[in-house]
Amino acid sequence: MTLTRTPAPTPQPDPGRDHDPHPTPVPAQRTGQVAPLDRVVSPDARRRLTRPARRREIVAVIEPTWARAADTEGRADLDVVHAEPDLVREAAERLTAHLQPGELVAADGGRLTLRLRREDRAARPVRLQEMAYHAVEVLERLRDHDGVIDLGVGWSPITRRQTPDLAEERAAEAATESLRQRDLQPRHGRSAKRQPKIWWFSAGRQVLWATVGSVVLPFLALVGLWAVGLDVSGALYWALVAALGITALGIWAECVAALDPPRLPAAPDRPAPRASAVIAAYLPNEAETVLETVEHFLDQEYEGELQVVLAYNTPVDLAVERDLHALAAREPSLTVLRVADSTSKAQNVNAALAVATGEFVGIFDADHQPAQGSFDRAWRWIADGVDVVQGHCVIRNGADSALARLVAVEFEQIYAVAHPGRAAVSGFGIFGGSNGYWRSSALEQIRLRGSYLTEDIEASMRLLANGGRLVNDPGLISRELAPETPKALWRQRMRWAQGWFQVSARHLPPVLASPYLSLRQKVGATYLLGWREVYPWLSILAWPLLGFLAWRDGGLSMSTPLFLLITLFVTVSGPLQTFVGWRLAVPEVRRHRWWFVGAAIANLVAYTELKNLVNRVAHLKQLRGEHQWVVTPRTAASQSATDTVTSERSTA
Incomplete structure (x- = not known):
């Protein structure tokens, strides 16, 4: 599933929508193995790993779902379908080809539980991210679906204080949060860290340290070094010369x-495909501008078919939502999607992928008004690879x-x-976050x-x-x-x-x-x-x-x-x-x-x-x-x- 450079100018298939009716056979040689869940979370399972691997292990939980749109009266709701147990079991069999010797994977209902070596001490192990992409690749091949796959990926380490079963419980909680974000990003299952209190005095101190502190302390350091017979002003001078010169x-x-x-690529030799404009909005903040923005997008001129998706979140019901739903009922090209569990722009955009049907997607904030012809111009770049x-x-x-x-x-x-x-x-x-156009498969x-x-x-x-x-x-x-x-x-x-x-x-x-x-x-x-x-x-x-x-x-x-x-x-x-x-x-x-x-x-x-x-x-x-x-x-x-x-x- 890892993205590689797309050759130009051949258009690339969308892996989120193409189905392989003849999936690749499971490799005969396996390095890991499928095991029951109780064995994966058993303390004794550590003995089956090689000696270096016993030093660091994690339990990971991967929960696959498919998100698709359900249209109801001018608005779209996300219909989340969990993976069938039989599909998860077959996916577990195929994932053994990507495991290291002694690593285990269990198919427990609709989710995968893995016992893996921990390759690094980073908050999100690189190997687990790779395993998530392997899981996407396997599940895409095994299931014929009309939605976009989402994975909840969570992990937690096995330590002296945290047994494998407790690590599995925390990994499952982290997978639930990962699934809510819809970003395929592994999350660490641990107790929530307390956020430091932010108030005017702490902010004022930061400004003080960043200005006076960064001037006074270096000055005192220069004076102190001079007092002991060390003059570093010459070295600092040339460092500044280099810094100013580089900038x-x-x-x-x-x-x-x-x-x-840059020169605009030549017009492609095939008709412009369907495109999607995704407008991400936090409505209490952008209620005054969102209707004007949506109407501007509906008036866009594009040689192909343009779908407009408004993906928004709001903690309270707003009057403007009724106007948006009424507009969507009149305009077949408009989809209004309220992302109920969202707290960020990223979640809104990720959720919109379940309803966006374009070969490429333009992402915009709720105050943006693209110029006429923008999607045609963007298509020339996308068609060029x-x-x-x-x-x-x-x-x-x-x-x-x-x-x-x-x-x-x-x-x-x-x-x-x-x-x-x-x-x-x-x-x-x-x-840059807005007025950017993505190939749908890449996004x-x-x-x-x-x-x-x-x-x-x-x-x-x-x-x-x-x-x-x-x-x-x-x-x-x-x-x-x-x-x-x-x-x-x-x-x-x-x-x-x-x-x-x-x-x-x-x-x-x-x-x-x-x-x-x-x-x-x-x-x-x-x-x-x-x-x-x-x-x-x-x-x-x-x-x-x-x-x-x-x-x-x-x-x-x-x-x-x-x-x-x-x-x-x-x-x-x-x-x-x-x-x-x-x-x-x-x-x-x-x-x-x-x-x-x-x-x-x-x-x-x-x-x-x-x-x-x-x-x-x-x-x-x-x-x-x-x-x-x-x-x-x-x-x-x-x-x-x-x-x-x-x-x-x-x-x-």
């Missing part, structure tokens, strides 16, 4: 590459406030310059994982490490709303920064070890996942170094090489990216030149350092164990902003 070269390379946008194509997100309420204008320019710097430029330099793109295998704050980047890295092809197309336009308050912007960027840190810590080593990636791509991944986490801490060291030099030498000359280097960096790299962003921006944003001038000044004065501060605080939050996901509040754009965007579209 400047990265920005300049992205700007140059972005000026030559691409697994994911990420488009250009544009802020459509920039006229509402100074903050919205700043974010509108920043989005042009990100989606018109940084993302396509980096993709050209590094040889791979990333999925069914990869899924989105709600355990990460940036499930989009995490899915991108898993797809990349498994040989998937991701590209960025700045011509795929979709318009969205910017946060309206500094508090909302802070929360959004904090979630992004902490999520990136989670992904970097978890996925940089597997990406670097992937046999599918070239050296160029691995260097790009190191810059993207590694350097971006280190740089915010390195850049701020310029201030304690300047302070130390002033203290040591009795003053600081404005001609100090470091001062000149910093001045050159901040006055060239940032404005250059802003200027290229203006050159490549969509017409309705590019016409506001003073927005870009104001953004360039804001970046020089405070905004760039504010984003570095967000990254440093995010690291502290992650290390403290704060993993709460906070939604970004959204309201409809002002009427003046909407009218402006509408008029500009007609003249673009």
